[in-house]
Amino acid sequence: xxxxxxxPDDIRAAAVRISGAIIRTPFYRSETLTGFLGGDVWxxxxxxxxxxxxxxxxxxxxxxxxxxxxxxxxxxxxxxxNHGLGIATAAQALGVAATIFVPRTAxxxxxxxxxxxxxxxxxxxxNYDATELLARAHSAKTGALFVGPCTGQALLAGQGTIAMExxxxxxxxxxxxxxxxxxGLVGGIGGWLRAEAPNVSIIGAQSERxxxxxxxxxxxxxxxxxDLPTIADGLAGLVDEEMLAQGQAALTSxxxxxxxxxxxxxxxxxxxxxxxxxxxxxxxxxxxxSGAIAAPNFPVAAIVSGRxxxxxxxxxxxxxxxxx
Numbered sequence: 001x002x003x004x005x006x007x008p009d010d011i012r013a014a015a016v017r018i019s020g021a022i023i024r025t026p027f028y029r030s031e032t033l034t035g036f037l038g039g040d041v042w043x044x045x046x047x048x049x050x051x052x053x054x055x056x057x058x059x060x061x062x063x064x065x066x067x068x069x070x071x072x073x074x075x076x077x078x079x080x081x082n083h084g085l086g087i088a089t090a091a092q093a094l095g096v097a098a099t100i101f102v103p104r105t106a107x108x109x110x111x112x113x114x115x116x117x118x119x120x121x122x123x124x125x126x127n128y129d130a131t132e133l134l135a136r137a138h139s140a141k142t143g144a145l146f147v148g149p150c151t152g153q154a155l156l157a158g159q160g161t162i163a164m165e166x167x168x169x170x171x172x173x174x175x176x177x178x179x180x181x182x183x184g185l186v187g188g189i190g191g192w193l194r195a196e197a198p199n200v201s202i203i204g205a206q207s208e209r210x211x212x213x214x215x216x217x218x219x220x221x222x223x224x225x226x227d228l229p230t231i232a233d234g235l236a237g238l239v240d241e242e243m244l245a246q247g248q249a250a251l252t253s254x255x256x257x258x259x260x261x262x263x264x265x266x267x268x269x270x271x272x273x274x275x276x277x278x279x280x281x282x283x284x285x286x287x288x289x290s291g292a293i294a295a296p297n298f299p300v301a302a303i304v305s306g307r308x309x310x311x312x313x314x315x316x317x318x319x320x321x322x323x324x
Contacts, residue, residue, distance in 0.1 A: 004025045004245045005191035006157035011164055014061040014157040021060045021093065022161075025049050027169050027301075029032035032272045033288060035167045039298030041288065042173070044166055044304045047277050051085040051113070053234075053306030054162060054185060055149070062147050065095060069094045073143035078102075078135035078233045080128050080181075081110025082280075082306050083149035099138060101131040107233065107278075107310045124282030127227040128237040150182025151242045159188025163223060165196055166301055172299035176285040179305050180204035180213045181235035183246035189303075190250025201297060204247070204254035205287040207279070208260060210235035216244045231262050231313075234280030234306060248316030255292040266314070267321035269304065278309035 001243045006014075010255040026045040033041035046054035058189075063075065073123040074097035084100035086113075091098035098119040102111055106123060125131040132148070139146035167173060176193065178186045186204055189304070193200045206214055209230040216223035224238040239247070247254075262279045263284035269277045284302040287293050 004242070005187055005194065005249050006153050007193060007294060008195050009323065010153060010157040011188070011192050013158035014154070015161045015164060017064050018057055018060040019130070020157055020280060021090065022050055022057055023048070024165060027166060027307070030273065037288060039300065042170055042299060042301040043273065044162060044163065044301055044303045045275060046303060046305035047275055047281050048070045048272070051082070051089050052308045053082035053085065053281070054159060054303070055082040055086035056089055057161055057315070058155035058158035058184060058188065059147070060090040062152060062155045063087070063090040063096070064155040068146065070145055073145070074098060075147055076101070076135050076144040077147050077149065078132040079149050080236060081106045081114070082308060083232055084114045084119070085110060086095050087147055088114045091119065092117050099144065101135040101138070103131055105233065107308060108133035109310050110308050113308070117260065132242045133147045150184035151246070155184060156188040156191060156246070159185050160191045162303065163189040163192035167192065168303060170299060172300050173200055173201060173301050175201045175300040177203050177205055177287055177293065177300065177302040179235060179280050179283045179303065180206050180247065181280070182237060182239060182243040183208060183213060183250070185303070185305065186250045189245035191233070195214050195249065201252040202250055203287070203293055204251050204297070205283045205292070206235055206254065206256045207232040207283060208256045208258055211256045212237065212239040213243070213247050214256055217247055217251070217254060231259050231279035232283055234278065235283065245250070255287050256291050257283060257292050261290040264321065265289055266309070268316050270318060275304065276307050276314060277304055278306045279289070281306040
């Protein structure tokens with residue numbers, strides 16, 4: 001089962017390959033969460049990464065691993081936003097044309113940033129799953145290389161460099177909490193930890209409206225979900241057979257939290273920790289604050305995966321938290 005995950009050697013090679021494109025993000029002990037939960041809690045702030053999310057790691061490795069011939073017709077990706085930002089950034093650095101399909105509901109801050117990088121943006125699809133169909137059709141028509149946001153050994157290896165950094169900085173780590181959509185991030189994390197620190201629990205976190213992986217794991221087969229409005233847009237979409245296999249290989253368990261709990265975590269991260277965080281990034285902290293994760297083994301590390309939230313949405317969440 002674990003063969004679907006990247007190996008530590010794959011991840012070490014990715015770390016070298018992407019070193020010029022990423023930063024080593026802050027990883028620190030949260031005094032407030034530590035006091036609240038009664039055990040050491042650390043935050044890995046991938047929201048401070050280049051492009052505002054961890055996705056630049058996997059996207060860069062996925063393109064840098066390809067030959068010039070494979071990239072000759074450009075690249076195409078489907079994305080809720082952050083993967084598209086990563087692909088557009090990596091493509092610009094390589095001088096490769098990029099076309100990014102995003103749902104029409106994608107936050108403007110993400111769509112605008114992708115376009116600013118010189119990529120062509122198509123926002124005609126109604127939801128994330130529809131964007132993948134359009135992107136794959138574009139790939140078949142033009143010969144552009146399709147790079148999905150959640151699967152592929154090279155993509156996962158890039159994401160796995162986060163776990164390599166965390167375990168180096170905190171060898172005593174016993175629990176990692178990871179936001180889960182299609183399993184790309186947790187697949188990379190699992191590739192490193194299952195081999196290098198198998199005693200570390202890997203707990204996934206999702207919104208109740210983006211719970212395809214939780215349902216798929218419980219059922220044991222791929223799962224689609226209703227396309228419902230969610231503050232955690234970066235975690236939306238179905239879970240196919242390959243995504244499910246990644247989740248099965250990497251995850252110890254998975255929890256879901258309410259939309260309100262995620263909004264509360266966004267406000268907490270701003271007022272108490274000083275970081276602007278999007279819903280998909282805040283879901284791990286929501287799982288801790290809401291009590292969805294009972295009695296974790298400490299030290300606990302939560303990955304805060306992205307910051308790309310529309311300013312108006314962020315302001316409204318903060319205002320609501322002050323008045324409620």
